[in-house]
Amino acid sequence: MNLRVAVTGGTSGLGRALVEILTDRGDAVAFVARRAEPVRELARLHPGAHGIVGDVSRKEEIYPIAMRVTAALGGLDVLVNNASSLGPVPLAPLADTECEELEEALATNLVGPFRLTKALLGALAAAAREGRPALVINIISDAAVHAYRGWGAYGASKAALLHMSRIWDEELHAHGIRVHTFDPGDMDTPLHALAVPDADAASLKRPAESAREIIALIDTHREVAGVLGGG
Amino acid sequence: MRPATEPRQRPPEARLLVVAPDGSLRHTARAELAVQLGAGDLLVANDAATIPASLRGVHEATGAPIEVRLAGRRSLMVHRVERFTAIVFGAGDHRIRTEDRQPPPPLRPGDDLVLGPIRAGIVRLLGHPRLVELRFHGTPDAIWSGIARHGRPIQYAHVPEPLALWDVWTKVAALPVAFEAPSAGFAVDWRLLGELRARDVGFASITLAAGISSTGDPELDARLPLDEAYHVPPTTARAVARARSLGGRVIALGTTVTRALEHAATGAGRVRAGTGVATRRIGPETPLHVVDAVVTGIHEPGDSHYELLRALAPEEVLCRAAAAAERAGYRSHEFGDSMLVERQRKPRDEGPDEPVREDVDSATARSTTWVEQLA
Numbered sequence: 001m002n003l004r005v006a007v008t009g010g011t012s013g014l015g016r017a018l019v020e021i022l023t024d025r026g027d028a029v030a031f032v033a034r035r036a037e038p039v040r041e042l043a044r045l046h047p048g049a050h051g052i053v054g055d056v057s058r059k060e061e062i063y064p065i066a067m068r069v070t071a072a073l074g075g076l077d078v079l080v081n082n083a084s085s086l087g088p089v090p091l092a093p094l095a096d097t098e099c100e101e102l103e104e105a106l107a108t109n110l111v112g113p114f115r116l117t118k119a120l121l122g123a124l125a126a127a128a129r130e131g132r133p134a135l136v137i138n139i140i141s142d143a144a145v146h147a148y149r150g151w152g153a154y155g156a157s158k159a160a161l162l163h164m165s166r167i168w169d170e171e172l173h174a175h176g177i178r179v180h181t182f183d184p185g186d187m188d189t190p191l192h193a194l195a196v197p198d199a200d201a202a203s204l205k206r207p208a209e210s211a212r213e214i215i216a217l218i219d220t221h222r223e224v225a226g227v228l229g230g231g
Numbered sequence: 232m233r234p235a236t237e238p239r240q241r242p243p244e245a246r247l248l249v250v251a252p253d254g255s256l257r258h259t260a261r262a263e264l265a266v267q268l269g270a271g272d273l274l275v276a277n278d279a280a281t282i283p284a285s286l287r288g289v290h291e292a293t294g295a296p297i298e299v300r301l302a303g304r305r306s307l308m309v310h311r312v313e314r315f316t317a318i319v320f321g322a323g324d325h326r327i328r329t330e331d332r333q334p335p336p337p338l339r340p341g342d343d344l345v346l347g348p349i350r351a352g353i354v355r356l357l358g359h360p361r362l363v364e365l366r367f368h369g370t371p372d373a374i375w376s377g378i379a380r381h382g383r384p385i386q387y388a389h390v391p392e393p394l395a396l397w398d399v400w401t402k403v404a405a406l407p408v409a410f411e412a413p414s415a416g417f418a419v420d421w422r423l424l425g426e427l428r429a430r431d432v433g434f435a436s437i438t439l440a441a442g443i444s445s446t447g448d449p450e451l452d453a454r455l456p457l458d459e460a461y462h463v464p465p466t467t468a469r470a471v472a473r474a475r476s477l478g479g480r481v482i483a484l485g486t487t488v489t490r491a492l493e494h495a496a497t498g499a500g501r502v503r504a505g506t507g508v509a510t511r512r513i514g515p516e517t518p519l520h521v522v523d524a525v526v527t528g529i530h531e532p533g534d535s536h537y538e539l540l541r542a543l544a545p546e547e548v549l550c551r552a553a554a555a556a557e558r559a560g561y562r563s564h565e566f567g568d569s570m571l572v573e574r575q576r577k578p579r580d581e582g583p584d585e586p587v588r589e590d591v592d593s594a595t596a597r598s599t600t601w602v603e604q605l606a
Binding site: 050051052053060062063064065066067068070071072073074075076119121122123125126129130131171174175 | 278280282283308309310312371372375376379380395396397400401402403404405406407421424425428435436438464465466467
């Protein structure tokens, strides 16, 4: 069973690694990112992948994105909400964080995944009814659990995403849809470089390594769905 | 009948008129739909998501403003989006009643239409000056991108506020293939799905590319519904068979579901899994092989939805139901109230004393169609 996977924040870091590995192994992939040029470039490098220009933090773009995802893939088995915003850059103490910066982090890291998941829930439910895996993976961070100074907007939004994912999973698993979180660790990505400009890149995890861990998680679900769904 | 004028899918005050198999009527809250269903029953929804199928643009040869409403496609394949059946209007928008809309400039095969970021050519006219087959230029991804950015949901004058996609996607909307919302599905939310599960009521889906519901032109309206592509998943075919074996009812959520299930019927109340194009119109003479009840909006006599209901219930019952709905202030159209029409028990079920001639006719019609189906 080839999978139909959508990845937000798909043109850099972890998202890009997911798009590349999934496309290479023959899964159908749609990826979303804000800027048109990197989307075109990645779609050109991986002709099987469908690039969608869109911003998940903007309410009016969610349904057009959802429609393009299901139109590109003919349905959906896995949604990876990976697009993330740090909040203030450089990182700032909460007391120096503008309300608008917190709102922007929440819009991208919490409300965006909520809206996109809701818009795609019908497609995921259809996959579940047909005995396919129906899975949402929300990318979180250890900053969702630990109180790191300077990571207030990001950490608070990811903590909310973590808790929302747990509630969603409670509500949806009886319908055959699972909602998981995944903490990829500190990776050598453009987002990490923005947050910690002087980090030693050699000490950081490669995004492809985290991507493989996520794909292993997806494959576990594929096997379970294959057994339970019985085709 | 007053139309519902606000795009609210599940207003708390939404009502459901239940037309029982004996023709008796009962008013209830639509939020209580699950209560009408019991263990072994199967509710089937159309899980098509709605395309923003209204595209404003220009007829290149004349420079005249036009509105194209995509209305049909022979396939559900998402990468086959070059060719559509479409209705073309002249200047104006949904706030003008379709009956009063300007015609498009004279359209000819080969004419180009510029529709925001996408272009389409007219392949041919389909027997009417405003019904065409058109072909989009570009890759499927570019066509979808253009429709997503530029298209608006098709809507009518009774809802003045511009609709967004979230207004017209049902909670089970999956594959974007419908041209107008399969609006009976607005009744479904996740709370209802949980209640069905708790009551051991099955839930399944078909996908039918619901077409346009009104063109404003009597000659064209008489041709509705246009042919509609559909898909019945194997799990749905199995669920129908299971409901049959348990003695449960199959309840179609909407006329589009009825059309798909009956087109896919193979006999003995079973349906064939797979894809097809529903071409047949369902009316008073159509024997129903699968569907025991339909949940639908409040329809006026004469439209194609109403005609479909006549396959379940005689004119007398439907007239009585319409009058009761009118008296109780039910709202019509896609955001309005609903009816649950159960297939009416035939007088012959109640004993041999009422040999009504109509029933002899419908029994004959049924056996004839049966033979045709088997042939």
